[in-house]
Amino acid sequence: DTEVTQTPKHLVMGMTNKKSLKCEQHMGHRAMYWYKQKAKKPPELMFVYSYEKLSINESVPSRFSPECPNSSLLNLHLHALQPEDSALYLCASSQPDLTSGGAWGTHEQYFGPGTRLTVT
Amino acid sequence: SQELEQSPQSLIVQEGKNLTINCTSSKTLYGLYWYKQKYGEGLIFLMMLQKGGEEKSHEKITAKLDEKKQQSSLHITASQPSHAGIYLCGADKTGANNLFFGTGTRLTVIP
Numbered sequence: 477d478t479e480v481t482q483t484p485k486h487l488v489m490g491m492t493n494k495k496s497l498k499c500e501q502h503m504g505h506r507a508m509y510w511y512k513q514k515a516k517k518p519p520e521l522m523f524v525y526s527y528e529k530l531s532i533n534e535s536v537p538s539r540f541s542p543e544c545p546n547s548s549l550l551n552l553h554l555h556a557l558q559p560e561d562s563a564l565y566l567c568a569s570s571q572p573d574l575t576s577g578g579a580w581g582t583h584e585q586y587f588g589p590g591t592r593l594t595v596t
Numbered sequence: 597s598q599e600l601e602q603s604p605q606s607l608i609v610q611e612g613k614n615l616t617i618n619c620t621s622s623k624t625l626y627g628l629y630w631y632k633q634k635y636g637e638g639l640i641f642l643m644m645l646q647k648g649g650e651e652k653s654h655e656k657i658t659a660k661l662d663e664k665k666q667q668s669s670l671h672i673t674a675s676q677p678s679h680a681g682i683y684l685c686g687a688d689k690t691g692a693n694n695l696f697f698g699t700g701t702r703l704t705v706i707p
């Protein structure tokens with residue numbers, strides 16, 4: 477099973493709403509990622525979890541709150557979002573890179589289909 | 597900061613034609629990934645290159661990383677409509693799963 481699933485596929489929310497995006501993988505990967513992709517732009521990394529611990533936060537506003545309850549699941553909790561947060565949110569997973577100090581990560585990331593979020 | 601520039605930005609080819617997409621880094625790459633994305637969907641991993649001069653092929657797609665590890669090319673032979681999509685090169689910033697992507701190349705294949 478090389479699939480990463482994401483729910484919901486589409487989400488429309490108001491600026492005062494609280495919602496969550498979900499991501500699941502059963503490949504035994506111990507690194508999971510959230511990316512944000514605006515129209516006609518490449519994906520931008522938001523968060524990385526390695527062994528269920530947050531290892532990278534790319535200075536993402538606190539209205540986005542990630543959670544990794546176990547090695548197969550990754551959530552992104554959304555609260556008080558702005559219209560400019562509307563985007564495609566992509567989840568990915570991979571084996572974690574265990575090297576350090578600028579060495580190259582050798583594991584490809586598998587991506588889910590994404591959740592298209594619209595903030596009104 | 598390191599950047600990845602792709603060229604061309606978009607490409608329209610007749611089915612059966614060959615094409616090449618380039619990815620250039622402002623700094624030496626430790627390695628490079630190629631992904632394909634259909635509009636509004638997730639990314640599909642194509643290939644990963646790590647060593648200078650390395651070349652990999654899968655079906656009709658060949659990717660190369662130059663000796664200096666600052667440029668990669670993706671070559672598609674005898675293109676088909678199924679090759680249409682956005683091609684993204686990616687690199688790892690720190691070796692800690694911190695992937696960033698190039699500007700993307702939108703490929704259209706006309707039957």
